[in-house]
Every structure is written in C-alpha cells, then in structure tokens.
Amino acid sequence: MSKIVVVGGGAAGLELVTRLGRSFGRRGQHDIVLIEPASHHYWKPRLHEIAAGTFDSELDAVSYLQHGYCNQYQTIQASMSRLDRQRKEIEVRDAQGQTSMVNYDYLVIAVGAVSNDFKTEGVSEHCLFLDSAQQAQQAWEQINPLLRAQGEHHISIVGAGATGVELAAELAKVNEKLNRYRHDANLKVTLIEASERILPAGPACMSEKVHNALVKNGVEIKTNTRVKRAESGKLITANGEVINANLQLWAAGIKCAPWLAQLDGLETNRLNQLKVNATLTTTVDDSIFVIGDSAECPQPDGSVVPPRAQAANQAAGHLATQIKRRLKGKEMKPFVFNDGGMVIAVGHNYAVGSLMNNKLILRGRLVRNLYDTIFRLHQRILFGWGRVTALVVLKRLKGTLNPFYKNNIS
Missing domain, CATH: 3.50.50.60 (FAD/NAD(P)-binding domain)
Structure with a gap:
C-alpha cells in the first residue's frame, strides 16, 4: 500500500484526488491525502464573481470534508511549509500555527500561482x-x-x-x-x-x-x-x-509563492515555478510531481505548458492515469497539452471564444453557455452528471425567483 499526498485543492489538485480516491480509496488499496488550508473549493476562473457579489456559494462551492468522505480521500486543513525529501515527509501548518509532519510515498504539488506585482511600489x-x-x-x-x-x-x-x-x-x-x-x-x-x-x-x-x-x-x-x-x-x-x-x-501577471523555491533542493525558475520533466516528475526527485500553474512543464515543440485552467485540468487527468501505471511498475507517458482555445466571459449573457488554434472567433450568448459548460465539466468530474444536472436545474430556478443581483437590494 502506498500513500499519495496531494498539496493544494484547486481545480487540478481536487480533480486528481477525486480520481485517485475513486480508483484506490474505496478498495482500500492506497491512502489518498489532500493538504489544503481552505474549507471549501471554488473554481478559480470564477473568483471574479465572488468579488462582484454574483457567485452562488450555496450551489457552486465544494466542501472538502464532505467531498473527501464521498470519494474516499482524507483531507487535512493546513498549508505546506517544508519538505524533507530524504525522510519523505512534509511539514504542514494549520490555522492556529501548529505544525505536524505528514509522510508520503508519492507527493503531488498543485498549489497554483498568484498575481505578480513586479515589485511595484505600494501595490501590496x-x-x-x-x-x-x-x-x-x-x-x-x-x-x-x-x-x-x-x-x-x-x-x-x-x-x-x-x-x-x-x-x-x-x-x-x-x-x-x-x-x-x-x-x-x-x-x-x-x-x-x-x-x-x-x-x-x-x-x-x-x-x-x-x-x-x-x-x-x-x-x-x-x-x-x-x-x-x-x-x-x-x-x-x-x-x-x-x-x-x-x-x-x-x-x-503570475508568479508562485516564494516558499516553493526553498523546498529541499527542488529546481525552480524565476517565477518560483517548480521545474518538471515531461512526465510531470520534478527534475531532481521522481517521487514528487507538480501540476497546474506551479509547474514549468516542457512540451515537444520546446515551449512550456501555459498557466491556464484547462492545462491544469488536463494535467490532473493525465497524472491520475500515469500514477496508476507507476504503481503497476509501468513506464509513465509524457504530458502533452492540447490547447482547446480560450473563452472570456463578458457579463452573464455574453462571451467571446477563440477556438481551433485561434482560427475561429465566436461571440454571443451561445459562447457564454460554452463558458458555463466548461465549469460544469469540472463539476462532472467531482460529482458525476446526475448531481450536476440537479445543480443546473436548481440554479435556473433560483435565477427565476431571485433578481440577478440580490445582495445589494435585500
């Protein structure tokens, strides 16, 4: 039995532990652990809706504790602070400042990135x-x-x-x-x-x-x-x-947290992203993987995987499959990002999308529906189509009964 520890409950990390928990946790084959300081998951591309007061946290937020119980992985509400590669341990710190050690056989770092202030005076x-x-x-x-x-x-x-x-x-x-x-x-x-x-x-x-x-x-x-x-x-x-x-x-802009550059010799770039091989293993330790915005992953054409939500989702699905191959003693395959285009929401009823390697530019309400569908596909991995369908119906009912924006008039 192996212990797989995933640090970071964003889109990539949560999708990964969901897939691994369903594959291994329910059968008691391997221990799956998620390290995440927050209590609930919010899809990062929709954080602007929280800031504008239009996000429906009742229907679209995910409780890590509840989701972990349903998908057979353990959740530790804490943040990673230190790595000991020789002992295969990480130090985690909870909200009260208490530290403890968590051992692992395989470690996945999926902590994402943050905005880059470019050291501009007064921004912070x-x-x-x-x-x-x-x-x-x-x-x-x-x-x-x-x-x-x-x-x-x-x-x-x-x-x-x-x-x-x-x-x-x-x-x-x-x-x-x-x-x-x-x-x-x-x-x-x-x-x-x-x-x-x-x-x-x-x-x-x-x-x-x-x-x-x-x-x-x-x-x-x-x-x-x-x-x-x-x-x-x-x-x-x-x-x-x-x-x-x-x-x-x-x-x-984006950059990664400075503590990533201090993880027991793991190689980083100028943005503090951890450098990985094409198989998503770090360049100095093949028992540590990195996915999402915190990884600098090379591609066959010499480029690197862009820091985008769809890249994180694809990496999570790929790594879930490759970890299964690794546990069976098989050779891991490289991760190749497939660019599905870009969709930008401009309000609730309009969006602009770039598809087919930027050869096709679409706009309008139907493209906005496509934007929402991308989010529902993320939810489908977490819950399955049955619950996603129920969530869509409930949201439409709430939208009919309540004004578009109720927070400022109630």
Whole structure:
C-alpha cells in the first residue's frame, strides 16, 4: 500500500484526488491525502464573481470534508511549509500555527500561482488581489458599500488578462442591473493594461471584440499604461498620469509563492515555478510531481505548458492515469497539452471564444453557455452528471425567483 499526498485543492489538485480516491480509496488499496488550508473549493476562473457579489456559494462551492468522505480521500486543513525529501515527509501548518509532519510515498504539488506585482511600489499595501476565494471575498466586502452608497464611485483594475477583463465586465453588468432597479449608485470601472491591447496572450481579433464589448458596457480601458506606483486612492503611471479610485485591484501577471523555491533542493525558475520533466516528475526527485500553474512543464515543440485552467485540468487527468501505471511498475507517458482555445466571459449573457488554434472567433450568448459548460465539466468530474444536472436545474430556478443581483437590494 502506498500513500499519495496531494498539496493544494484547486481545480487540478481536487480533480486528481477525486480520481485517485475513486480508483484506490474505496478498495482500500492506497491512502489518498489532500493538504489544503481552505474549507471549501471554488473554481478559480470564477473568483471574479465572488468579488462582484454574483457567485452562488450555496450551489457552486465544494466542501472538502464532505467531498473527501464521498470519494474516499482524507483531507487535512493546513498549508505546506517544508519538505524533507530524504525522510519523505512534509511539514504542514494549520490555522492556529501548529505544525505536524505528514509522510508520503508519492507527493503531488498543485498549489497554483498568484498575481505578480513586479515589485511595484505600494501595490501590496494599497491594492487588493484575487488569488483566492478569501481575497475575492475581501474585495466584495469593499465593493459592496460602494454599490450601496449614492453617487459615483471609481474602481481601477490593473491587468487586462482573463481575470481583469472578466472582473471589469462583471462589475459593469452589476452596475447596469442596479441602475435598472433605480438604484442611485453609479460604478465607474477603469481597466489598465501595460501592453498595447487587452488579453495580450490571446489573438488580436479576439482582443478587439472583447475590447469593444467592454467599452459598450461602460468600462474605460487604458492600454500602453504601466503603473509605476500605487498610493492610497490613486495609481501613478510611468508617464506621470494619476488615476484616482475608491478601490484598486491588481490582476497583472503570475508568479508562485516564494516558499516553493526553498523546498529541499527542488529546481525552480524565476517565477518560483517548480521545474518538471515531461512526465510531470520534478527534475531532481521522481517521487514528487507538480501540476497546474506551479509547474514549468516542457512540451515537444520546446515551449512550456501555459498557466491556464484547462492545462491544469488536463494535467490532473493525465497524472491520475500515469500514477496508476507507476504503481503497476509501468513506464509513465509524457504530458502533452492540447490547447482547446480560450473563452472570456463578458457579463452573464455574453462571451467571446477563440477556438481551433485561434482560427475561429465566436461571440454571443451561445459562447457564454460554452463558458458555463466548461465549469460544469469540472463539476462532472467531482460529482458525476446526475448531481450536476440537479445543480443546473436548481440554479435556473433560483435565477427565476431571485433578481440577478440580490445582495445589494435585500
């Protein structure tokens, strides 16, 4: 019997322990353990909905304790703090600061990445981040009073990648809906991007369509604008422009937590991502695997796997199969990422998608349904189609009985 420990309960980590628990835990063949400091799982691409107050936590959040019981894996609510490769142990720390050691035969690190402030002065003190459900909730607690108060209020979002764009669109739609209720608050959203266009990692034609949709929804967009310094209530750009705001959010770039670069000799890059082989094993220890945004995984064409949700999902499914092969003494196969395109939500009824290696750009409500389907596919792995169907029906019923945005009018 082997003990497989997975650190991180994001999309990749949770899907992995779900697959392994169903394969091994129910038959008592191997011990599956998940290390995660939070009590509930939230799909990271939807954190912007938590910040905007439109996320349905009753239906779309997952309790690790309950899910672990149903899928035969153990959950330890703590965070990893140290690694001892010789003893095959990790040190974990709980919310009270108490530490303990957890042994493993195979270790999987799937802790994801966080926003990169590029060491910009004042950002950590004066900007909010959306790297976790807790941070998104903190953002909502500051956005909510602005939506309740009369008059005009300004929110600046730095970084026009997927997170920044979707947050700006969600806030603009919330503001539009509240105005329909004859609400006196008016939210002005400014999206700031250092590159020459929004969604710089996507195709230019997709960027243009999303840009036009945001402007139509009332979002002010500033491209070619690099933030030099953040202060209380304002951002100072490299050309000296002052952008005032009641609230400032930072969603630019990614990096991994510094502690990953201090894990008993594991190799990392400048972003603190752990370097792995094509089989997702670390370059110095083949009993340790890394998946998701915290891995720098090489591809056959010389590139590396991009830090995207679909890449994390694919890596989790691949590794679940390869761990089974490893336990049977078979050779592990390399992970090759299959890019399924990009879909960006622009509010609840509109999205823009880039498919077929950017050869096909689609937009509209049907593409928004595709965006929702991607989330349902994630839930299908966690629960199966029966429960997912029930969740979809319940959500439609709630949407019919309740206003689009009930938090600010109740």
